[in-house]
Amino acid sequence: METVPTVKKRLRPFQAKWQQFWSEPWFAIATIILAAAILIFIVAPVFAVLLKSFGIGTGQLTFDYYKEFFQASYYWEALKNSLLSAIITTVVVLFLSINIALYVTRTKNALSKSFKGIALLPLVAPPFIFSLSLMILFGRSGIVTDYVSDLFGGQFSIYGFWGVVVAQIIGYFPIGYMLIESTMRNSNADLEYAALDLGSNQWKTLGTVTLPLAKSGIIKAGLLVFVMALADFSNPLIIGGGEQFLASEAYLLVVGQHNLELAAVLGVFLILPSLIVFIFQTYFLKDSNVGTISGETGSQNVPLSKSVKAFVVTISSMFIAFILLMFIMVVLGAFVKIIGINNTFTLEHFNNETGWDSLSMSLYVSFISAILAAAIGILQGFLFARKPIPGKKLFEFLTLFGLAVPGTVMGIGYVLIFNGPPFFLTGTVMILVLNMTFRKIGVGMEAAISKMHQIDTSMEEASSDLGAGPYKTFWKVLVPLMVPPFVAGFIYAFMTAMVSISSVVFLISPDTNLVAIYILNLAEQAKVGLASAMSFIMIVIVLACLGLLKFVEKRTGIRI
């Protein structure tokens, strides 16, 4: 990319870069606006939390809040619980994802296809709804619990640490699975064939070739799941049975006691582990890609050997059956009076005006922010991959960091910054859109960058040789090529926005209530029927959106 003209060689490199940067002023302006937006909507809120934790803004620098944190045993307990549950969740999710991805990518039959669909189902439901299903099945007098205690005597309870872990595993599994499956699908099969030809068995090949090839995908999946599990406050509230978790304690401190300083301290402890994992992933595990992303050119994935298949199928089937069971409980809960107690069919739970209002608000906000997130992400990916931009590594880092910041921290940061001049945004739709957009642009950016690396610059050069200026080339050549990453970014942003809670819960108002938060509120009141019904509608609508996209994909031939 070193195309600095010889005349400018004498200039200092930074100056040269700067001049080159301004050679296409519109792109330069777009870049500057983008950079400013990243600073305001991603970086500033995190810094606001950091400053607040030292009491800055209300008085002078103080370590009192940290002292309070370290002296209270329950915050230690919360820290321990949060880290431990996030780690266990991540490990289990990765293990399950690899199993199911192996099965789905290497077997072509109806069963594996349906596994793929079911595995993604939890993505479209609010991540805490499984807590309710778990309570119905495994609560102190749950359906399964009763049966088991009749058989073996004794009583067990799902409330507490392990209930939270199980609920998190189901809720955050699809995120990990999506990434791992796409890595495994695109991984280079030739190397595996080579290993098998050289006499390795498939177990060994898995350990020495397949998984190392998928390493970057697996690690990225692990990071995302870890961050989401760490930021999860809804499951601890519903099924945690009073156990402390950092995110839920921070939430209660803000909404229950208005103690923003102490909440900020908890936020700092939420962000530290995420930051460490994130930096570790970005700098120490730089892609060991042995040409893994080779597009569609590689040969078919290696089919599974008998013993591997038996193992993988057993694990997958068990987990998939469990997910299905959870969903069936939600659907049943929506259509009967009181599940487990009075199982008469009813539609009364659907007659819920507040619920419908918040659902349309959620659709509206998620749709707009998903479009924005995808568009901004793509634009950023293009600029960063093709244009000489001073400090672009830093901004790329900051954008991806937006994905790694636990939602709770972002939410508190937004409350701190946007609850007063110069940007008074509290209670508006705008603040919800901004929050959802900027937390997700990293996805579009990554998709765009990797796409740009696949597209040879010769296309653009041809266009410019034929007389098109840089802007025309952008619109006529690159934008059409960017449709698939745009749609991918849009879908991801839309679905995660629909179910997101941890950050927007601090930002809603009566006028801008979101359905996921409304359902959480119902769940807190233990209103299983209403909560299930709203979840059911939400699932149906998000699935309908996806079906529509699939339909568009078929009709237009755009690969999504």
Next chain:
Amino acid sequence: MKKSVLSFLILALSLVFVGCSGDDSGSGEAKETKGSIDVYTHNDSEEMQDFVKGLKEETGIEANVLRLSSGEGWSRMKSEAPDFGADMQWGMLHSIALKAEKEGFLEPYDSPTWEDVPDEFKDEDGKWYGWSYWFNLLAINTEILEEKGLDKPESWEDLLDPQYKGEIVLPDPGTSGTAYLFVSTIMQILGEEEGWEYFEKLDENVGQYAKSGDAPAQMTAQGEYAIGITWDQAVYNRIEEGYPLETVIPEEGVGYDLDVVWMFKDTENRALVEEAIDYIGSEGGMKKSAEHRSMVTKNGVKGNADDIEQYLIDYDAVWAEENRERIMKEWRERF
């Protein structure tokens, strides 16, 4: 290619419209709307839906409701002041109304429909109006009691009996007004020092602290726990729905709290809020409330429970208001 992008966008947009129009048809009666107001409430979601429907039918005013438990609502007000996110509060603790009044959050309004409500239930300047009152109640799951061979508790004191270990569920006073009412009732009955001793002992029997005041009733109803400490209507509703529940009013007496409405200072929808407050104090509004509450404040409108006034202690809401922060802080440290 361009065409396909366009068609995708059109499809996606139309989907959103379908989503929006779908919910309009859900709202039912097409009485023309006069405008809408934003409302905070701590009321139960289901009863609130009915109240809002009543308001719309009677006045044509649409209410956007955000339910926050009392603790959440209070901390939200404090952080939002002086630009409140809602026009009015419909349902809140009496003690918090007193606090909010002191902070200057409330807008006075002299409503004509509240004239025949006794003075003790409303502010003399019309800053807040009490529309109903509610009290703590024990929910007992009779099936679980029998199954586990537990005695039926008769008093607050009985709850400390080790036989109930792990069988009691109550809300967390950090967020729930129901729980704070219970805590301050015990403090007022026993005195503060003995009160803390009581809670230390009770803590050993508590299976779980739930987040909302309704949740213990639901959990007890489902048989998750034998005993739930909750509020009156949460239990009565579930008995009506057919759950195996019984109520116990502890013999020491229970605390009660006035549920109040108010207008937030500097609301932009003053006329609409005034109309809404008038409606709540009207005969029709009070009757609607009475369908869901044990007692309402208007003379001549009877709530759905028989006289329970004899069981109520002489609850001191002012004391509860003044000591709330201190007690909550200590609670946090202890439990």
